[in-house]
């Protein structure tokens with residue numbers, strides 16, 4: 001197979017972790033006889049510095065014409081505490097999601113047998129967790145009208161949802177549930193928000209098309225509690241953009257490390273694969289960041305291309321590295337810590 | 352002292368847990384020579400059934416003229432899955448918060464030595480946790496404009512904040528921080544939301560008035576993760592209504608049980624005291640609900656009236672009941688479970 005993959009390293013530790021995913025993917029390509037054509041492009045603070053724009057048109061062209069996008073991280077602290085900054089790296093991320101039509105962010109949460117005791121949660125609560133949060137990614141309060149009034153003293157943001165936006169996400173959720181344990185949970189705040197009531201109404205109307213799927217409706221505050229209390233109670237969850245942002249980060253606690261959790265964002269044109277961790281600026285350039293989330297994101301990419309064996313080969317080598325302790329300092333626990341690049345080299349060599 | 356306390360039992364387990372708090376408060380009044388004049392009033396589904404309104408004017412009069420309000424819980428499942436319901440119990444709660452001007456919800460999170468192993472989180476992560484989330488309660492997306500467009504196919508909610516709303520909450524936060532460990536964390540989503548940028552800007556401008564307080568700014572998604580990872584990293588936190596709703600429920604996991612966590616809502620006229628748990632309809636009428644969160648809310652009430660000894664007496668007797676295993680089934684762990692009313696009787700008798 002010939003694959004054109006847009007490569008967006010981004011900011012902070014992005015370039016370092018992306019490098020390792022490239023090494024591993026190239027090793028897979030070699031072993032399984034594929035040809036990967038990497039197309040690097042600028043995003044985030046790096047793109048602002050270079051061309052004044054966090055998601056330049058040129059980058060969009062490269063992504064829109066690729067078979068898939070592999071993405072590192074975006075964000076730089078010099079913008080975070082400056083409320084007056086006009087251009088922000090995150091705008092690039094949002095623009096990218098919108099222009100590529102990446103309406104569903106798929107974030108699986110699972111545990112690694114060899115790491116289960118690293119979780120802040122007790123073993124018996126999390127062992128066997130296997131859930132997927134489907135976060136709506138191109139709507140809601142991220143993309144509604146916002147601004148200031150009263151000479152700057154009033155600020156507003158609008159959470160807007162259209163029925164079709166909910167339908168296409170819910171459809172994915174129902175389909176995933178059918179392939180798994182046939183349980184779908186719609187997470188909203190329908191006791192307060194009108195947009196949540198539209199979510200509930202829309203999903204309820206779709207239930208009849210999937211008679212085998214057992215659908216539950218829960219409030220986001222209750223889920224924020226239960227998710228860490230009894231994660232095994234959940235299977236497929238669908239939720240709005242902002243709620244998904246919060247809950248997926250929270251869910252990452254279950255596995256014990258954000259450095260392990262991959263994600264995909266699927267859309268109409270092309271899909272994007274990225275670790276759920278951020279740009280982690282404190283670690284940038286130090287060759288210490290954990291590359292596994294990005295490597296596992298590449299596995300999701302292969303899986304979605306129906307290259308199942310290839311995806312499994314990546315997951316296997318990751319498990320092997322964990323079992324053998326070839327890990328970065330966040331997981332080393334007093335034992336020898338490997339560098340980011342060393343972990344990548346080891347994984348590629350062991351494919 | 353003579354106290355007029357409005358008594359809003361509400362729905363579900365509300366009446367049962369309120370009864371126990373009344374027993375305990377009366378025992379305190381007797382012991383310390385106070386006179387409590389309880390003024391019962393209707394709210395929630397109970398009020399809808401009786402007078403068609405979840406927060407009737409009569410109830411408001413009683414609350415507005417009381418020295419404090421003791422509140423149980425609101426909510427009934429028959430409204431939850433009916434997106435077309437015109438009157439909802441929760442509207443009563445929101446109306447009450449707004450009309451009484453309860454702009455700050457104070458939710459402490461701490462651990463009980465005798466219950467620490469009930470938490471889903473590991474002991475070493477949580478032991479010694481002592482944080483307070485100050486949730487803005489009369490603004491934000493709970494009270495902004497909302498509605499439908501396009502014949503019902505589009506729904507919207509507006510998150511609006513005015514500078515003074517942020518200032519008065521932040522002021523409380525700074526003052527609390529000064530009395531505690533001088534650390535304040537402002538939780539927002541300033542990398543996306545304009546209203547969050549107004550929060551950050553407003554709090555930043557107040558920093559100079561509290562030079563001793565160390566202020567940090569964190570994104571809500573990151574906090575959702577860190578709060579269960581390292582709760583001891585936090586002390587006083589301030590945040591918007593919706594974020595506070597989610598984070599406070601999540602924080603309740605730390606203590607191991609929602610049934611234990613009290614809260615107060617302070618305002619311009621009168622303050623309100625309530626357990627953070629909901630109406631828990633599955634348990635209603637069964638005399639099994641844990642009354643301690645409501646009893647501890649009464650302790651917060653006495654504390655705010657500067658009746659410090661009285662408040663401490665309540666906390667002491669609660670700790671004693673936990674240590675001696677006089678607890679409801681949620682905490683019994685195989686041992687004998689006491690009824691809600693039995694726990695209340697025991698507490699009152701041991702004051």
Ligand SMILES: CC(C)[C@H](C(=O)O)[C@@H](O)C(=O)O
Nearest residue numbers: 074075090093245542543572
């Ligand atoms: C960086 C930020 C804008 C982004 C978001 O809120 O979506 C991030 O938190 C994420 O989850 O990908």
Ligand SMILES: CC(C)[C@H](C(=O)O)[C@@H](O)C(=O)O
Nearest residue numbers: 191192221425426441444596
């Ligand atoms: C019942 C609901 C409207 C309410 C809220 O969202 O504020 C509840 O969750 C709470 O936290 O008191």
